[in-house]
Amino acid sequence: MRNGRVMSDSLKMEIAKELGFFDRVRAEGDFGNVSSRDCGNMVKTAIQMAQRNLTTANANPL
Numbered sequence: 001m002r003n004g005r006v007m008s009d010s011l012k013m014e015i016a017k018e019l020g021f022f023d024r025v026r027a028e029g030d031f032g033n034v035s036s037r038d039c040g041n042m043v044k045t046a047i048q049m050a051q052r053n054l055t056t057a058n059a060n061p062l
Contacts, residue, residue, distance in 0.1 A: 007046055015042045015049075 007015075012031065016022040021038050025031055031039070 007042075011046065012042065015045050018045065
């Protein structure tokens with residue numbers, strides 16, 4: 001973990017777009033007013049993405 005951050009800002013923005021609340025984040029300038037439910041959904045989506053990437057990496061070893 002670098003600088004206390006687990007997810008990059010670009011990943012957060014990508015997930016916010018996917019989940020449909022990016023416009024609110026963009027209008028307010030940060031994630032400060034994002035609901036707990038939306039934050040939880042962001043984490044859940046990030047975990048699912050990581051699991052898919054691990055599955056793909058394991059299926060195609062170097």
